Amino acid sequence: MTNTVTYNDCGNQYDEYTGQDYSEHTSHYKKADRYSYNYKPTDAVLVDNYKDTTAQELADMMCEPVNRLRYRAAKLIKGGVISNKYDVSETAKELRRLRAELKTVKAQLKATRPSLDKVA
Numbered sequence: 001m002t003n004t005v006t007y008n009d010c011g012n013q014y015d016e017y018t019g020q021d022y023s024e025h026t027s028h029y030k031k032a033d034r035y036s037y038n039y040k041p042t043d044a045v046l047v048d049n050y051k052d053t054t055a056q057e058l059a060d061m062m063c064e065p066v067n068r069l070r071y072r073a074a075k076l077i078k079g080g081v082i083s084n085k086y087d088v089s090e091t092a093k094e095l096r097r098l099r100a101e102l103k104t105v106k107a108q109l110k111a112t113r114p115s116l117d118k119v120a
């Protein structure tokens with residue numbers, strides 16, 4: 001069973017606030033307008049509160065499933081409307097450095113292993 005939502009015209013246009021185009025969500029389903037979901041209010045709340053609020057708090061505030069908010073947050077991050085909460089660039093740099101160091105240590109170990117086999 002689908003939930004019926006009231007449809008307003010603000011969902012089928014370009015939103016200057018979030019930079020998202022909502023025209024493709026429901027415009028080609030005229031009979032399904034009242035059963036469709038409008039992401040515009042969710043996007044507005046995410047743009048305002050994403051940095052300093054957890055996903056669960058936002059979900060409780062909006063009475064929405066957490067997965068829906070995480071999905072929209074990922075779409076807005078990918079679109080460049082909002083930025084990630086955490087600085088993943090530093091973590092990625094550290095991970096690359098550690099992988100390179102592991103590779104060199106493995107190469108050194110492989111180089112010394114034949115000489116150890118000759119001694120034993």
